[in-house]
Amino acid sequence: MPACRIPNIIGFQTMGEAWLMAITLDDVAKLAGVSRSAVSRTFTDGASVSSKMRRKVEKAASELGYSPNFLARSLTTRRTKLIGLVSDNFHNPLFLEVFDQFTRGLQDRGLRPLLVNLSVETDAESSARMLQQYSVDGVIVASSTLPPAFSKTFRDAGVPVVNSFGRYSSDPDMHIVGIDNIECGRMAAHELLNRGYKNIGFLGGPEPATSTQDRFTGFQNELQKHPEAVLSYSFSEAYSFDAGRKEMQRLLRGASHAEAYFCGDDVLSIGALSAIKEAGLNVPSDIGIIGLNDMQMSGWQNINLTTIRQPIAQIINASIELMVSMLEKPDRYPEARVFPCAVIERGTLRAPQEN
Amino acid sequence: MPACRIPNIIGFQTMGEAWLMAITLDDVAKLAGVSRSAVSRTFTDGASVSSKMRRKVEKAASELGYSPNFLARSLTTRRTKLIGLVSDNFHNPLFLEVFDQFTRGLQDRGLRPLLVNLSVETDAESSARMLQQYSVDGVIVASSTLPPAFSKTFRDAGVPVVNSFGRYSSDPDMHIVGIDNIECGRMAAHELLNRGYKNIGFLGGPEPATSTQDRFTGFQNELQKHPEAVLSYSFSEAYSFDAGRKEMQRLLRGASHAEAYFCGDDVLSIGALSAIKEAGLNVPSDIGIIGLNDMQMSGWQNINLTTIRQPIAQIINASIELMVSMLEKPDRYPEARVFPCAVIERGTLRAPQEN
DNA sequence: GAAGGTTTTGCAACCGGTTGCAAAAATGTT
DNA sequence: AACATTTTTGCAACCGGTTGCAAAACCTTC
Incomplete structure (x- = not known):
């Protein structure tokens, strides 16, 4: 059992092997001498706990280095805060900027991007199923080349989806943000x-x-x-x-x-x-x-x-915003957000002619 | 209850709202008239089920459009197949290639990249905790600029980590792959x-x-x-x-x-x-x-x-390979894999001089 | 057709959390 | 001090799966 593996080994032995065990709610409850629910409540915001209780629990928790398991939690809350970020543009340098901004924007809101690289061969159905199996809260499809049917696969699977950099439509049947x-x-x-x-x-x-x-x-x-x-x-x-x-x-x-x-x-x-x-x-x-x-x-x-x-920054912000609002209100009316583009003058066109 | 929301609504009503309910193991078990374990077993490979049973279950499952919930499964199997992919290189075009190859490589092995964009302000500890909360099976740190201490945070938290594009060391204390x-x-x-x-x-x-x-x-x-x-x-x-x-x-x-x-x-x-x-x-x-x-x-x-x-393709393949082998054998001895570089002659140096 | 071995199946406990409900404790009111 | 009200707490059931174990079903073989 290497020393580096501290802090927390409630070690148990199997086949002569020492394993690192995660600290659970029970461990904290036991140490603090309170019920499991008490611990749970101090870690879910909006729950009612007295300040005495909170102190006791927090002390025990920090002593053990406890932090709650999001996945176990998601089982009952039905929220993973996982967002599928699906794209097929892994060769266009623009998309490094796109990924940078998406990941940062999502992180800032406590959401976690599960990145899906949609190469040609991978089909929509299987990606959709996989994302469902991971109970993602929503899916952002970031691509200007994927057919609209692709995003619909997710929507039909009941997953909130926003189509970023997608085709503008005056009568959108799902959230879409991009340019005209x-x-x-x-x-x-x-x-x-x-x-x-x-x-x-x-x-x-x-x-x-x-x-x-x-x-x-x-x-x-x-x-x-x-x-x-x-x-x-x-x-x-x-x-x-x-x-x-x-x-x-x-x-x-x-x-x-x-x-x-x-x-x-x-x-x-x-x-x-x-x-x-x-x-x-x-x-x-x-x-x-x-x-x-x-x-x-x-x-x-x-x-x-x-x-x-x-305007990719705006497109990305709007996409995330729409996603967040969908998480709160899944049946929100589909909306298209279109941002204006503008000519950036540099050196590859000759000057305007007077004529 | 919009028609598009088929296939599977075992609808239940809350506040006048219809929600899409996921199909669970129980639903399938009930329909097939078998036990929960039977269903579970047909969906975990290596488990023993008769072919009769398998047929029955599969029929019911496909009828309902069931697929198992990975996160619930992970609770007992202790495997999420989630891999934290941590980087701070979101401005170097090289890294679009890196992300492309990492995501594809991981996907090919049934692993899912949870992308973490480490901007300057985000500290190591909090990212490490977050990845732990999501029970990632491992973490790949892909960066040539992050200090080695960063990767150690994960290792000390008991998470298998490989440091990709990291500093070569003849006496590595964790898996590392890169160049000399x-x-x-x-x-x-x-x-x-x-x-x-x-x-x-x-x-x-x-x-x-x-x-x-x-x-x-x-x-x-x-x-x-x-x-x-x-x-x-x-x-x-x-x-x-x-x-x-x-x-x-x-x-x-x-x-x-x-x-x-x-x-x-x-x-x-x-x-x-x-x-x-x-x-x-x-x-x-x-x-x-x-x-x-x-x-x-x-x-x-x-x-x-x-x-x-x-040689980024080789570095990435080796990184993934090491990660996979660590998942099987967590206490594998730390290893450094170093790949040779080579001069690619193009047009920005003059020809060799004879002297 | 009974004994013995092998495979398949279901029960029930468990993974690590959350939450409705009722009991207990704290607080307020007269 | 007695009672009504509000807040806090613990119990137990549940989320959607897996798995050890023993009973049931199936094969052999004599």
């Missing part, structure tokens, strides 16, 4: 037109993703108002550097490329920028690029990407 | 000397971090063998782009800067590269840079950083 991708597309188009670009390209993320579709729709709509503008478009395989680079290389090999591109995402944009530079062309003099997200890296001076900022 | 930072420092110095650089700089990460210290030690040692070489050194405030950029700006403003720098980390290197470019200097013709980590971004064509690869 159609509006973003429009904004990007407007920005490009405003700077006098005529031959304009849309370099989207994965075609099936709703975020890609919506951005394209908005982009198209805006361009249609300007008959002088020429639209070309294509999609990349993923929201990744390589995909963006590859697609831009393909475009540059073609007969003629656009004067400026709206890329589906910053990391895609950075890939495209790399391809442009490799081809010996300059940004913004030869080709303009506008991205979307404004991840930290985009502001780095050697990247300096003009982009549309997605 | 002294050797890395040496390797960097050797590489720079080999390329004929004479005036050589060490641009370290945060000075107090053991990883910084060790890299510096190795770097220094190697340089001492070459009296013709001149060493200068400084430290940045953090492993971040901004810190690297700022420090390099400071160096460039100085009377004379080194011909080549070993930066404590890739993201630091990228910041330094940015500063160099902004100053109108070229890499590698004016200044050489070698980083450490080889995160994905370093291979991007527009960054193309020569660096020392830290």
Whole structure:
């Protein structure tokens, strides 16, 4: 029995092995000479205990180094304070910021993120079942690419769910917080037109993703108002550097490329920028690029990407807020929270033209 | 009681509210007309049940959509399959890869990562207590900057812990997996000397971090063998782009800067590269840079950083492996696993000199 | 078909907590 | 001091599972 294993061994022997036993409620009750309920009550807030009792119990508890077992507690309270944090964006640098803020925000509210990495093969059903088996209080689905049906799996399993970075809908059937991708597309188009670009390209993320579709729709709509503008478009395989680079290389090999591109995402944009530079062309003099997200890296001076900022801090705060309110009121009416995006001007688009 | 809330409502009424009740063992037992233990046994592998019984139970279970509650189970089995994944590196892009691989690796083994974001203010004790309250089976501390004492808090609380990306020690007092930072420092110095650089700089990460210290030690040692070489050194405030950029700006403003720098980390290197470019200097013709980590971004064509690869996949696999083996044998002898690093040649150092 | 061995099953206690209820103690009122 | 009221406390049942043990059921074998 190594000495380092103090403080608390109420050791018991099995197969010649000493095990570290956790201190339980009973141990404290015994030491303090009070009932189990008394101990329980001093550790659940809102319960009635006299100050004498509380002192006695707390003394015994601290002497033994006791702290209550949350999981055992959850059995009767039906609250684990565990929140499933589900995502499939483990390759987009933006999501490190997202995870950072989610974990911090949840922790600040006494909630614990159970992280689920949804790789392609893992199916919705099994993740949902697993999260149910762990009795999570709720699930936050943080992804702009997962189909809406995914979140519904959780909802149908009776678990409060908020869909973060999901598709905006005017008639949401579950909590959803994010941006209006159609509006973003429009904004990007407007920005490009405003700077006098005529031959304009849309370099989207994965075609099936709703975020890609919506951005394209908005982009198209805006361009249609300007008959002088020429639209070309294509999609990349993923929201990744390589995909963006590859697609831009393909475009540059073609007969003629656009004067400026709206890329589906910053990391895609950075890939495209790399391809442009490799081809010996300059940004913004030869080709303009506008991205979307404004991840930290985009502001780095050697990247300096003009982009549309997605207010992730607000999205995350709102998501957590909605989750917390759902925990209190599970049948809360589904709500969509949409945050406005804004163009962040840096160095990859030419200056606005006077015309 | 909304229709979407099927499949399973054994509804009960409270304050006029319908609640979704989880299906329990008892429900299944009742429906199948068998004992509770029978149901329990069909769902715990290694238990003896006749095939008849199993069929009966499984039929009833699937009819009700039952799956066992892991947390209740954990009360008697003393296994939650929850693993605390603790880190303070939520700003280094490398760690997105780290989280991706950790979560996937743990999931593949049926373990669940409970993510803990250790911001500066949160203290070790309280995180340790919290993880204990959730009865995690083990804790993986993934950080190259946290002091070793931190991991010891968990160990002293009786929780199996492996320190990933931690400081190598020839006499480890807990499981530790990572690289030999002294050797890395040496390797960097050797590489720079080999390329004929004479005036050589060490641009370290945060000075107090053991990883910084060790890299510096190795770097220094190697340089001492070459009296013709001149060493200068400084430290940045953090492993971040901004810190690297700022420090390099400071160096460039100085009377004379080194011909080549070993930066404590890739993201630091990228910041330094940015500063160099902004100053109108070229890499590698004016200044050489070698980083450490080889995160994905370093291979991007527009960054193309020569660096020392830290084999994160192997480190993570080994960490998980050690954790799994500790779960089976908690008093396993502490072990240090050290993986070799290798120089990845790209475009930020000049070619080796023949001399 | 009975004896003997093996497997399957159910009972009941337990894991570490919480909580409704009634008894006990403390407090207030006259 | 006697009584009514409020607060505090302990008992015992419960949350949703697991498991040691003994009884029951099933196989062999003679």
